[in-house]
Amino acid sequence: MKKRVSQRDIARRLGVNVSTVSRALNGLPGVSSELRQEIERLAMQQDYQPNPFAMSLRYDTTRTIGIIVPDLAFSHYAHIVKHIEAEAKKNGYMCIVTDSGDKYSHEVECVNQLLSKHVEGIVLCLSQETNDFAHIERLKERHIPVVLFDRVADVGCSTVSVNDVESGRQATLHLIDSGKRRIAFLGGPNKLKQTADRKHGYLEALRERGMNIRKDLVKCGNVSFNSGLSRTLELLDLPERPDAIIADHGLLAIASLQAIYSKGLRIPEDVAVIGFMSEWVSDISVPRITFVKQNLKEIGSKTFKLLLDQINGEQNIKHITVNARLNIKESA
Amino acid sequence: MKKRVSQRDIARRLGVNVSTVSRALNGLPGVSSELRQEIERLAMQQDYQPNPFAMSLRYDTTRTIGIIVPDLAFSHYAHIVKHIEAEAKKNGYMCIVTDSGDKYSHEVECVNQLLSKHVEGIVLCLSQETNDFAHIERLKERHIPVVLFDRVADVGCSTVSVNDVESGRQATLHLIDSGKRRIAFLGGPNKLKQTADRKHGYLEALRERGMNIRKDLVKCGNVSFNSGLSRTLELLDLPERPDAIIADHGLLAIASLQAIYSKGLRIPEDVAVIGFMSEWVSDISVPRITFVKQNLKEIGSKTFKLLLDQINGEQNIKHITVNARLNIKESA
DNA sequence: TTGAAAGCGTTACCAG
DNA sequence: CTGGTAACGCTTTCAA
Numbered sequence: 001m002k003k004r005v006s007q008r009d010i011a012r013r014l015g016v017n018v019s020t021v022s023r024a025l026n027g028l029p030g031v032s033s034e035l036r037q038e039i040e041r042l043a044m045q046q047d048y049q050p051n052p053f054a055m056s057l058r059y060d061t062t063r064t065i066g067i068i069v070p071d072l073a074f075s076h077y078a079h080i081v082k083h084i085e086a087e088a089k090k091n092g093y094m095c096i097v098t099d100s101g102d103k104y105s106h107e108v109e110c111v112n113q114l115l116s117k118h119v120e121g122i123v124l125c126l127s128q129e130t131n132d133f134a135h136i137e138r139l140k141e142r143h144i145p146v147v148l149f150d151r152v153a154d155v156g157c158s159t160v161s162v163n164d165v166e167s168g169r170q171a172t173l174h175l176i177d178s179g180k181r182r183i184a185f186l187g188g189p190n191k192l193k194q195t196a197d198r199k200h201g202y203l204e205a206l207r208e209r210g211m212n213i214r215k216d217l218v219k220c221g222n223v224s225f226n227s228g229l230s231r232t233l234e235l236l237d238l239p240e241r242p243d244a245i246i247a248d249h250g251l252l253a254i255a256s257l258q259a260i261y262s263k264g265l266r267i268p269e270d271v272a273v274i275g276f277m278s279e280w281v282s283d284i285s286v287p288r289i290t291f292v293k294q295n296l297k298e299i300g301s302k303t304f305k306l307l308l309d310q311i312n313g314e315q316n317i318k319h320i321t322v323n324a325r326l327n328i329k330e331s332a
Numbered sequence: 333m334k335k336r337v338s339q340r341d342i343a344r345r346l347g348v349n350v351s352t353v354s355r356a357l358n359g360l361p362g363v364s365s366e367l368r369q370e371i372e373r374l375a376m377q378q379d380y381q382p383n384p385f386a387m388s389l390r391y392d393t394t395r396t397i398g399i400i401v402p403d404l405a406f407s408h409y410a411h412i413v414k415h416i417e418a419e420a421k422k423n424g425y426m427c428i429v430t431d432s433g434d435k436y437s438h439e440v441e442c443v444n445q446l447l448s449k450h451v452e453g454i455v456l457c458l459s460q461e462t463n464d465f466a467h468i469e470r471l472k473e474r475h476i477p478v479v480l481f482d483r484v485a486d487v488g489c490s491t492v493s494v495n496d497v498e499s500g501r502q503a504t505l506h507l508i509d510s511g512k513r514r515i516a517f518l519g520g521p522n523k524l525k526q527t528a529d530r531k532h533g534y535l536e537a538l539r540e541r542g543m544n545i546r547k548d549l550v551k552c553g554n555v556s557f558n559s560g561l562s563r564t565l566e567l568l569d570l571p572e573r574p575d576a577i578i579a580d581h582g583l584l585a586i587a588s589l590q591a592i593y594s595k596g597l598r599i600p601e602d603v604a605v606i607g608f609m610s611e612w613v614s615d616i617s618v619p620r621i622t623f624v625k626q627n628l629k630e631i632g633s634k635t636f637k638l639l640l641d642q643i644n645g646e647q648n649i650k651h652i653t654v655n656a657r658l659n660i661k662e663s664a
Numbered sequence: 665t666t667g668a669a670a671g672c673g674t675t676a677c678c679a680g
Numbered sequence: 681c682t683g684g685t686a687a688c689g690c691t692t693t694c695a696a
Binding site for chain 4: 006007008018019022023028051053054055057059
Binding site: 351382 | 672677
């Protein structure tokens with residue numbers, strides 16, 4: 001079992017002191033150039049790598065951040081994680097990625113585990129269940145930088161989110177202006193700010209066009225395929241079924257597509273669909289779903305940058321809004 | 333800026349020695365029960381957390397593993413990563429996730445960065461470009477446990493992969509037996525063992541049924557949407573166009589679907605499609621693509637378990653094959 | 665120009 | 681039952 005080579009090993013080998021080796025390897029002054037060269041040569045040859053724990057122990061700096069997402073396997077989150085990771089790598093940071101399974105209790109667990117790894121900061125997309133923020137308060141007390149992204153909340157953290165109200169409004173206006181009259185809103189949990197905002201935009205658009213609001217067309221609930229499926233079926237079974245559906249999440253959009261097909265209805269003629277979802281999923285659905293395009297790369301990189309600023313001492317919290325745009329495809 | 337509390341802090345506060353605190357907090361004998369209680373109480377109250385770097389420095393054990401995948405945002409890999417992460421968490425390990433962008437040079441980079449983090453082991457899905465394995469040899473020299481998964485190679489590491497030859501054979505037989513006569517194989521790079529194996533199974537099935545092999549129907553190349561699109565279009569432009577396509581990768585399957593649609597052809601009547609892909613993507617495609625179902629959860633958990641065994645001293649390398657099954661949907 | 669030693673947080677060993 | 685101390689790898693300050 002070959003051991004890793006340390007500065008001490010190199011020092012012993014050359015009959016010099018560790019501190020000299022340290023200075024040489026860090027390019028600090030105070031080493032004769034011959035000795036420096038010899039040290040560098042040996043270090044190279046022996047494949048010396050600094051031990052990150054020694055550093056971390058001294059400076060409590062790990063060059064590692066934590067990521068928490070509701071579902072790592074879902075395209076939307078996977079893309080954001082990919083871009084956060086890419087940006088982090090550019091800046092010399094690595095990412096510990098954790099999956100909360102969209103559950104509050106797991107999210108708390110993830111925070112604890114990341115804390116135990118001494119990550120320098122955490123970026124977090126809230127679970128759909130989260131409406132107690134004690135775990136985030138704890139991070140703030142400890143002065144651990146936190147940035148919320150995608151699903152955010154007002155808890156005194158920096159955030160990166162989409163202009164949800166306006167996007168919801170735009171989507172609804174598009175449907176109204178293409179002649180739809182009974183537009184349903186298929187959302188996540190009411191307590192989620194993201195859902196609340198999108199619904200807000202939806203209602204705003206209806207009022208703006210002088211359309212009356214029908215409560216039975218607003219169905220908020222669990223974000224899951226099955227919940228989306230059954231809620232869409234309920235909508236389609238209404239005496240006056242909706243002629244359009246706005247889905248608050250990619251999973252819900254896909255679910256409603258399948259529900260509509262299963263009833264033998266046509267898209268978009270009988271029921272139009274607009275979803276808040278990733279382009280990738282829209283692209284492979286048939287018909288392609290008209291979607292609210294969120295710039296996932298921008299969300300990812302801005303999120304990391306905000307976190308990095310905080311790690312580097314920035315005190316003020318910032319709220320960044322990434323503008324989403326309606327991307328019109330065949331489904332609406 | 334509140335500092336983290338250490339054993340030393342607790343010791344000072346109570347006027348005892350650090351070693352006593354250490355024993356108390358670790359439940360070791362040699363502390364009076366009153367003192368122990370007092371120490372535990374204070375530790376709890378001050379929210380003491382052991383510093384992992386001190387441990388790591390002493391034992392060079394980080395309870396962290398590295399994951400390298402070609403594309404974190406692609407459903408197939410994202411699912412596997414999710415399951416690896418879940419299994420790791422169960423066993424007290426965290427995951428540093430990296431994305432090679434399906435590029436050899438980035439893959440090497442990822443290995444180096446993970447090494448610098450002193451991960452206890454690495455699980456790796458090869459990039460499509462990788463056919464030099466020096467970076468993996470280096471890991472073996474350093475006795476860093478490695479497990480290859482999904483895309484594997486014969487480099488003396490443990491592996492977890494799908495029964496690619498047999499799956500390729502089954503898919504082809506299914507097409508032949510449903511009356512298809514000009515079956516194309518749309519694959520990844522020839523040098524990739526995964527592609528080679530699947531193609532092998534494809535050829536085997538053709539021979540088995542006494543069908544002649546047409547080289548122009550075998551199109552291997554880059555794994556990307558655009559490459560899949562253009563290669564499918566080439567196939568469809570052949571004088572005798574194929575009446576079925578087997579796609580070696582989810583991206584290629586999706587691409588061929590779109591290419592076929594763009595030519596105004598029907599699926600599966602004009603051209604049938606079978607893909608090696610995740611159920612999730614099959615589910616949202618229309619028509620749903622008949623796919624080779626790989627148990628991604630099993631791949632993920634077996635991969636981690638194999639790695640954990642090696643971390644715990646297992647010397648023998650193992651090759652695990654996870655059986656995939658053809659899952660017949662509408663596209664074939 | 666080089667060496668010696670302290671310190672980061674923890675555990676383990678040896679004294680008392 | 682408790683205290684002291686060395687060790688892990690590295691940087692930094694002070695002394696030679």
